[in-house]
Amino acid sequence: MIAAVQALLRGGFDRAERALDRLVGPQANPLAQLGALGYFFFWIVAVSGLYLFVFFDTGVTRAFESVAWMSGPQWWHAGVVRSFHRYASDLMIVTMFLHLMREFSLDRFRGARWFSWFSGIPLIAFLYVSGITGYWLVWDKLAQYVAITSTELLDWMPIFGEPIARNFLDATSLSSRFFTLLVFLHIAAPIALLFAMWVHIQRISRPRVNPPRLLGGVVLFSLLAVSLLMPAHSQEPANLAQVPSPVKLDSLFLALYPLADRAPGAAWAGLAAFGLLMALAPFLPRRRQPAPAKIFLDHCNGCGRCVDDCPYEALRLTRRTDGAVYLQEAIVDPSKCVSCGICVGSCPSSTPFRRSQELVTGIDLPDYPLVRMRQDLIANCAAMTEGPRILAISCPHGAGKHLAPGPHLGVLELPCVAMAPPSLIDFALSRGHADGVAVIGCAESSCYNRLGVDWTEQRFAHERDPYLRARVPRERLATIWASTTQKGAMNRSIEALRARIAGLEAKNPSPEPAAPQEEILS
Amino acid sequence: MKGVRLAGVAVLTGLTLVLFSGVARLATFPEYRQIPADSAVVKLSFSHGSDRSANCRRRTPEELAKLPLSKRVPMDCPRGRLPVYTELYIDEKPVFSESLPPGGLWSDGPSKVYRRFVVPAGRHKLEARLRDTARKTGFDHAIERVVDLAAGQSLSIDFRPEFGGFIMR
Numbered sequence: 001m002i003a004a005v006q007a008l009l010r011g012g013f014d015r016a017e018r019a020l021d022r023l024v025g026p027q028a029n030p031l032a033q034l035g036a037l038g039y040f041f042f043w044i045v046a047v048s049g050l051y052l053f054v055f056f057d058t059g060v061t062r063a064f065e066s067v068a069w070m071s072g073p074q075w076w077h078a079g080v081v082r083s084f085h086r087y088a089s090d091l092m093i094v095t096m097f098l099h100l101m102r103e104f105s106l107d108r109f110r111g112a113r114w115f116s117w118f119s120g121i122p123l124i125a126f127l128y129v130s131g132i133t134g135y136w137l138v139w140d141k142l143a144q145y146v147a148i149t150s151t152e153l154l155d156w157m158p159i160f161g162e163p164i165a166r167n168f169l170d171a172t173s174l175s176s177r178f179f180t181l182l183v184f185l186h187i188a189a190p191i192a193l194l195f196a197m198w199v200h201i202q203r204i205s206r207p208r209v210n211p212p213r214l215l216g217g218v219v220l221f222s223l224l225a226v227s228l229l230m231p232a233h234s235q236e237p238a239n240l241a242q243v244p245s246p247v248k249l250d251s252l253f254l255a256l257y258p259l260a261d262r263a264p265g266a267a268w269a270g271l272a273a274f275g276l277l278m279a280l281a282p283f284l285p286r287r288r289q290p291a292p293a294k295i296f297l298d299h300c301n302g303c304g305r306c307v308d309d310c311p312y313e314a315l316r317l318t319r320r321t322d323g324a325v326y327l328q329e330a331i332v333d334p335s336k337c338v339s340c341g342i343c344v345g346s347c348p349s350s351t352p353f354r355r356s357q358e359l360v361t362g363i364d365l366p367d368y369p370l371v372r373m374r375q376d377l378i379a380n381c382a383a384m385t386e387g388p389r390i391l392a393i394s395c396p397h398g399a400g401k402h403l404a405p406g407p408h409l410g411v412l413e414l415p416c417v418a419m420a421p422p423s424l425i426d427f428a429l430s431r432g433h434a435d436g437v438a439v440i441g442c443a444e445s446s447c448y449n450r451l452g453v454d455w456t457e458q459r460f461a462h463e464r465d466p467y468l469r470a471r472v473p474r475e476r477l478a479t480i481w482a483s484t485t486q487k488g489a490m491n492r493s494i495e496a497l498r499a500r501i502a503g504l505e506a507k508n509p510s511p512e513p514a515a516p517q518e519e520i521l522s
Numbered sequence: 523m524k525g526v527r528l529a530g531v532a533v534l535t536g537l538t539l540v541l542f543s544g545v546a547r548l549a550t551f552p553e554y555r556q557i558p559a560d561s562a563v564v565k566l567s568f569s570h571g572s573d574r575s576a577n578c579r580r581r582t583p584e585e586l587a588k589l590p591l592s593k594r595v596p597m598d599c600p601r602g603r604l605p606v607y608t609e610l611y612i613d614e615k616p617v618f619s620e621s622l623p624p625g626g627l628w629s630d631g632p633s634k635v636y637r638r639f640v641v642p643a644g645r646h647k648l649e650a651r652l653r654d655t656a657r658k659t660g661f662d663h664a665i666e667r668v669v670d671l672a673a674g675q676s677l678s679i680d681f682r683p684e685f686g687g688f689i690m691r
Contacts, residue, residue, distance in 0.1 A: 023530035162569045163636040169678045170691045222538040230546040245556035251548040
């Protein structure tokens with residue numbers, strides 16, 4: 001059931017993402033920048049809120065007038081900023097739920113990645129509290145409705161000494177002091193939200209908290225245009241002697257309010273059920289977690305490349321414990337490790353050329369060690385009988401999952417393509433195991449393991465250690481970043497590589513494969 | 523940004539504008555009517571502490587002797603309060619009749635109520651009564667008034683002993 005929902009969502013997101021990839025490229029794709037956009041909208045709301053606070057009168061009798069003054073005579077600055085403030089808040093809701101659904105569709109919420117999901121739950125609550133308290137401050141008819149319904153909802157729970165809704169019983173009940181408290185809440189809630197956003201990204205390295213300039217520019221331009229064309233306005237002033245009805249609701253922030261004012265118990269039940277479902281989602285059903293990466297100190301010199309490359313902050317360097325001459329050693333936090341293997345690919349000791357009986361590297365995956373990777377490569381390549389022989393190094397999250405080995409195609413599936421050390425490509429080609437190598441990972445803007453595509457590209461381009469050696473013939477290598485729905489594009493890219501190699505083979509044949517035993521003993 | 527086509531950026535900007543316009547529209551949509559157009563609301567709400575559930579009594583010397591030195595207070599005054607029995611009649615029909623328990627962990631806090639009643643706009647007879655003492659029958663406070671409620675009006679019935687009892691606003 002969960003898998004079916006995920007597949008459905010994934011398909012929808014994937015089509016939209018690929019279309020946007022074609023439009024503006026993977027770097028500026030807004031669907032790949034939802035977290036960064038959330039931060040961006042937050043800062044827009046924070047800065048615009050500070051500006052509005054300069055002109056806002058916190059007294060209950062003057063609040064409405066001060067806001068009306070901003071949107072009226074001062075529309076050209078304060079009015080525009082007010083629209084920025086409101087629409088960016090609404091866009092935060094949109095961004096947040098899109099982000100939530102996308103991460104769910106990518107199955108990035110279970111196993112060691114539970115923390116980012118779980119820590120996002122209070123973030124939802126803080127965002128809603130921030131927005132709802134903001135609506136109160138305008139003190140128009142909608143504010144009156146929101147204030148009364150919110151307090152009635154809170155009063156439904158028998159925890160308050162006196163019904164808070166009594167503050168809005170009539171005009172004599174509401175004091176400016178209470179209103180000042182609301183202003184404080186509207187400042188405190190976003191601070192709590194920012195703190196929750198900071199906690200939310202603690203278990204990932206290099207979190208994207210700023211969108212690319214191009215995307216930021218498009219967002220600011222569009223916000224300005226909408227603020228000018230559809231400025232935010234107040235509704236009629238609040239009047240506690242009148243029922244605030246009808247009101248124009250904000251569907252994004254206040255969708256639950258009609259239910260809350262008719263059946264507060266049902267609203268609480270719905271909220272509790274949603275919160276519980278969200279909190280339990282990472283654990284029901286619990287994912288079988290592969291064994292975390294393991295350090296082999298005899299082969300670790302504490303260089304820190306694995307620490308730098310880990311997308312999940314699961315590795316760190318500490319003082320050397322084995323008496324070796326090196327200052328530091330890497331250690332793994334098993335609770336954060338998702339066993340993607342990117343660290344194996346980053347370790348300088350991870351070279352299949354090593355001349356030892358037992359191929360051991362500095363950091364390895366117990367469930368799929370480097371020695372097995374080399375054995376599988378040799379075996380899969382040996383099974384190819386027709387040239388040009390292409391070795392596909394793929395991951396289970398991209399189009400490569402559809403590949404089936406054949407007489408001229410060997411498939412080596414790794415948890416992430418960045419698990420393959422660059423020397424593995426060199427090994428496959430220089431030892432004649434394959435005539436060409438196709439590295440087939442996730443779509444560029446939606447790498448399942450966040451940084452696998454980037455690291456692979458940079459290693460191949462000689463920008464990130466460990467480098468792909470210069471001697472590796474680049475014309476025999478292709479990187480194909482394709483999502484699960486891009487099977488056709490992947491096949492075309494493989495065929496293009498095959499055709500290119502066929503041309504090369506005619507001029508300069510690749511070496512004959514070496515005997516398997518030579519590879520182990522060398 | 524390398525390799526980004528101007529046409530692509532233009533299309534993205536167009537899409538963003540459409541999305542943001544939709545969001546701006548949703549910021550004031552839909553229009554929601556909390557009560558029917560030709561009706562009004564009567565709110566009954568108060569927070570009131572009733573009499574203590576028992577009178578103070580003087581402790582006997584034997585009882586005092588059993589208490590720790592720091593707690594030897596001659597008078598024993600139970601903290602608990604009585605429930606507040608309240609009724610509201612609208613047009614001589616009972617719409618609310620409840621014994622409101624005292625609040626607090628030790629039942630020594632005020633009794634509270636907050637209820638909304640939607641009524642058709644027009645003339646109504648409102649009667650509110652309250653019993654906050656140990657008496658078994660009758661009421662300690664009552665108010666009766668005929669009011670003309672306009673469509674959309676909100677009338678509150680509060681109870682403030684310091685202002686003489688029930689207040690209708």
